Structures are given as C-alpha cells and as structure tokens.
Amino acid sequence: MRVILLSCYPLVDKLDYKCKVLTGLVSRKPEALSLVYVNTRFIDYYREFRKRYRLKDLFYYSSKGKGNILSYRSQGVETLAEKLGVDVLMAKSFNKKCIDYLSEFGPDIIHNLSGLYIPKAVLRIPRYGVIGGHYGALPKIRGSDTIRWTILLNHLMVVSHMFLASKLDMGDILLKMKVDVNKGDDIKTIRGKCQEKNAVGHLVVYDRISCGILKPVKQGRSEGSTFFRMGDFLRNEVDALLVNCQYSHYVDSDGG
C-alpha cells in the first residue's frame, strides 16, 4: 500500500494520537509512506487561531482552570516522522506543488489528520479515497462541535471514519466506534478519548483495506443534520451536564 498522512501547522503538530497513527502505519510496513503538511505559513496559523479561539475564549478557559484546550506532547509529529525515516513535504496549501507531489506519489489511501477541507482535486488522487475521522455518530451528527452536540442531545458518543467527500461529512461511512465516557469526564478528556479512537480507527480502516474487507456504507443527506459551532450559552449548559453527571451514556453508569 502507498500511503499519505496529511496534517497541518507543523510547528504545533504535537498531538499524541497523530503520533500513534504514524507509528502504527510504519509498523505495518506499507510500500511507501509520506507525511504531507499544508498550511505552513505564519498567516495560516494566525487565521486558524482567529477561527478557533476568540479572545474571550482564552479568558473563559483560563478562568475555569482548564489550561490548554488540546493535549500536546513534547515530541512533534514531524520530528517523529524524521526519526522513523518517513519523508516529509511542507506545502503552503493544496497548491500545484502539493497536488503534483501527491499525484506523482500515487497513493492508495490518504489519511487526513489535518481537519481541513480537502479540495476535489486531492480527493480524486488516491486509489481508494481520503480517510477522515469524525467525532460524532454519522450520518446523524455532522458538522462541528459534535462532541458537545452529542452530549447535549444525549446521544451515544461515537467516532466515525469515512471516505471524505466534497460535501461536508457526507462521504461513505467506513467504521463507527463507541467512545467510553466516564462520570467526571470533561470535554477535554472526552476529546482526548475521541482522538485515541480516531487513531485506532485509521489503523483499522488501513488494515481492512489491506485485507480487502472494507465495506463502505453510503449516507443520504436527509439521514442526518449538520451542526455548527456551539455558542457560549449552550457550551456552559453542556459543561454543567458533565459536571452534574447528567449524560445518560456513561460506561460506569447504573442507568444515568
């Protein structure tokens, strides 16, 4: 198998689960493996920061003693890739250079760990498709802030993997895995658990494709809804639900 691992913002790319996907793939000894970074310019970092965090969010999180929002490790994914002998490409965006490199590489699959929107030109390149993880039960819950929406709606916490499509979260579903939520977990902890499952899911999908036993399931538009960024009022409500253990799907629950 020829495999591309897609990520972004290399300077801050230190998430544990991405390292797990990388080491997992290396241990499976694919025919070729390459790590491709996009959004590597300073302006991309700035834009992402502006999109993700508002000034008041920083105060919000620091005042609640939640520290940083994502869990980092000291060793970056890029450094790990170099140690493991994996080629790394730095691209400013999905520009011609990037697309030419990907086409020339001729991947069977691309694992998308960037969380970015993948343009059609890239989606068409791999033999099987671009695989992405989604922290919500597809097809019901699409879009963003899906961990919070799942808790608010009192649904089972699930990580889904799919072949990415041009329409957001509308690709064929490849795998769904339940995430264990324990009493006392906050959003950060649950997100960490989802990331763990995401890493496992990417490797399971890889294995299934290698063995030829992958069974993609199509999803229709009307089978689910697209959720958007959750506002402060509902965020506080979700935090309160977790603090008061009012989520119904705890693994250690006696009925919740």
Added chain:
Amino acid sequence: MNLLSQKAISLLENMDDERGKLFSFSTKVSNGKYINDFNNPRKIRYTINVLLGLKKASRCEEYSVAWDVEELIIKFIAERREEIDNYADLGLLLLLCADVDRSEAALLLRRISNLVESSKLLKSNLQDCSWLLWGVVEAVRQGYKSAEKIARKLFKIAHGYFLDRDTLIPRYSLIWFRKNMSSFGGIAYFLRSMYEYANYFNDQYVLTLFKESVRRIIDFQGPLGEWPWFIEVDNAKVLDWYPVYSVHQDSMAMLFLLPGLSSGIRECINSVKRSYSWLLGNNQIGVPLIREKPFFIHRSIRYRKQWEKLDRYSRALFNHVTRKQSHFAKIDKLEINAECRSYHLGWILFVWADEQRFSEFTNSSVFR
C-alpha cells in the same frame, strides 16, 4: 370551534371595510359602538394577518361565517398586489396563498428568489427574514420545486447573521445602533420560522436550537406571565418591559410555545397558562384586558405618558447604555391602551382556531 375564535370572528366582522375587504388598522369602542380607523398603510399587512387567521378558522369543521375566505384571499391579492412590496409582507402573503393560489405563489417565489440572491436582506430586519422563511417553507411543503433552495438560503441568512449563537437570542436588525436590541415580536416570528424549517426538513440541529431558544425566552417571562417588549442580545437581559401587549400574551407567544410543547418542552405548559392569565386580569393593574359587552380586547398596558413611543425607546436606550436592569413601573404610572388592531385577532385565529389544548382559556366564561 372554541368560544375565543368565535368571538374573534364576530369582532372582525365589525372591523372590515365593505368596499375593499380590508381590515382596520385600529379599532376603538365608543358608546358601545366600534369605531374603525383605516388611515394607515399598515392595514394591508394587518389584512394579510387576518386572512391567514380566517383561512385557518375556515378549515375547522364548525366554521359558520358568511365569508368565502379563499375568494377573499384571491380578491385581496388581485386588488392589492401592487401595494405589497415589504419583504415581510411578501413572506406572509406566500404563507397565505401557497395552498390557495398557485400561480400567485409562483410569482411571489420568483420575487423572493431575486431578493435572496441580492444582498438586500442583510439590510432588512428579523421580521422580514422570519416571515420570508416561514412563507417559503410553506411553499416547499406545498410542493413548489424551486422553494427548497430558497428556504435553505434564507435559513443560512437567519442563522448566520441574525441569530446570536452565544446567547441564543436573534438580533432584530444588523444596523449598528439596533444590533444589540431585539423585540419580542421579532423573536416570536424567528422562533416560529425556525420550527417550521426544522420540522419540514427534519433538521435536528435547527430543532435543538429552537428548543433551547424557547427555553431561553421562557426565562424572560415576568412574574405575572408578561413578555418583555425589548431584550438586549449580548447580555441577554430585559431592556424594557413596556408596553406589555395583549397580542404577545394571548397569541404571538403561542407561535413558539405551542410548537415547543409539541416538541416536548414541558416548561411551555406553565408558560402558556401564565401568558394568557395575564390577559384575564392576572396582571399588574389587576384588570382584564378583555371587555365582554361589546366584545373587545385592549391592546396593551403601557406607561401613561404623552410621548409614549419616544419615551420607551429612550428608556430602553438608557438601560442599554447604563447597563441597568429594567424594572416594573408603579401602577399609578400605567394605563390600558384601549384600542385593538385587527392583526391581533388574525393571530388569535391562527393560533387557537384548531387548537384542542388549553380549552380552559379558549372556552373561558368571559367569551360566552
């Protein structure tokens, strides 16, 4: 049909203009007789509202009024088409005629489509956007193929520009000086249009937003069930309570409370009861706003001031700038606004004509 709806129809029979089948802008009672005022262009909007209510009532089994409502609607549109250019009115008109006059509805959809394609809607207000969305969703429901795309675009505008997702309160206008002040009427229409959209498209995201927003707005209800007139968006607080309108209490609040109840929000039951009880005398001045002989519903409880409208805007602005909480006025500073607007009766019919729940209100002895 319940007694409230029957009374509303009989009052409307005294509020129409025989020549053009328009309904009055304002009506008062003097010496036991109804005095109508047709000297305001708003009578066109009010007539659409009334026809919407009559249409709903005419489809109830025991309806017994001389008007042929569908014929009234067709005649009204034919005669008044050129006068209707307000965005909100276009939406309400589409809601009215989508299942009555298909050719007119198709024309309206084309006008609305052009409007949505331009950026004009961003200069409009919450009521415009909400009524347009409501009307277009009704058109989708009636099978107009082009309407679905327009509905999705309108929802995108309503959700993306008007709704403040941090507080779950929609902004009435996007103009800087009005951006942070929302009125109860706009909120009620917005919530109803969200519900219609969520319900038709089976969109769980929109339905969740609707339900959470309804819970949010219920929190604003006053100690005697009154709905505030002006709400600050960013800080989610009441900017001014007055006037407290009867139409908000007995019907416009029901535009979102009754669907809220159907969607499983239990808090709506108490909210509905407190809302209509205000009208029956459980209000600050302890007087029912319903007059029994001749039947009449007074418009509001308001400040007793000469420049009442200017005064309330100044009060709201003052509370906004100084970040003060609005307080209830002393009883001696309040009065009843003894007029009735025809659209109020339109909403009563729209909400209550076919409603089986809360019959203790709709068949109350005051309506006998």
